[in-house]
Ligand code: PSU
């Protein structure tokens with residue numbers, strides 16, 4: 373029987389030797405997360421940031437019916453061009469049916485990372501509770517998945533096209549610890565402050581490593597969300613980005629899109645509404661998250 377999980381050699385060696393590893397999702401690096409060629413540059417910069425921080429990058433994806441932890445250089449193009457978005461609930465079908473290429477969301481990545489024994493994961497922004505969810509019920513599975521799997525997620529908060537107040541409420545309901553990285557504010561992706569506070573602030577990788585080991589000691593399941601604001605110099609003007617978000621949401625409404633197609637459509641509409649200015653900001657925050665994730669992975673490996 374062939375295995376549905378493949379860990380590449382570099383990641384497998386690091387696991388055996390207890391060296392730091394940072395998992396990466398692949399939806400952000402596909403056309404559904406970023407337009408070409410920014411998607412490739414984003415992957416390059418995140419991969420380099422993780423290595424510079426002393427950790428091994430492990431890009432996850434589904435390739436030929438196998439959940440891959442550590443996509444190799446030779447496989448990367450297939451992933452960048454991937455068009456099937458795979459959340460955790462899509463994994464069983466994708467693997468059992470031998471899907472050619474599937475790009476993994478946050479929920480699928482924490483699932484696969486946990487299965488492989490990888491404890492830290494870097495993304496751009498997580499999914500969350502959508503505006504109007506009281507009618508549509510649209511809440512990203514990312515939130516529940518983070519509460520299920522013991523993986524630290526480093527994210528620049530979440531985009532304000534979501535209902536951030538409800539997203540934070542839902543994370544509390546699900547029992548996911550949320551900490552701000554050198555901030556007491558929950559960031560909103562392109563901007564450093566969403567207007568909402570975080571329950572606690574951490575200042576270094578060892579602070580998060582201590583939380584991970586403490587959670588395990590008392591049997592608290594699931595992961596931790598580290599909210600890492602975009603660097604000051606890369607932040608976008610909040611008024612401008614909010615106007616672009618409103619235009620993007622109106623476009624989604626007009627197209628009567630629902631389900632997993634919503635987020636990719638809003639992301640594309642935002643890039644268009646900001647005339648591409650959102651792209652450098654997106655790359656900068658993803659790279660910054662990769663660096664922080666590496667610092668946390670290094671601290672965890674030392675415990
Ligand atoms: N938000 C972003 N960029 C992204 C995503 C969300 O700012 O690329 C992607 C991530 O892969 C996330 C997924 O896990 O969208 C959430 O999709 P949904 O809302 O359908 O759960």
Ligand code: MN
Nearest residue numbers: 510511512631
């Ligand atoms: Mn959804």
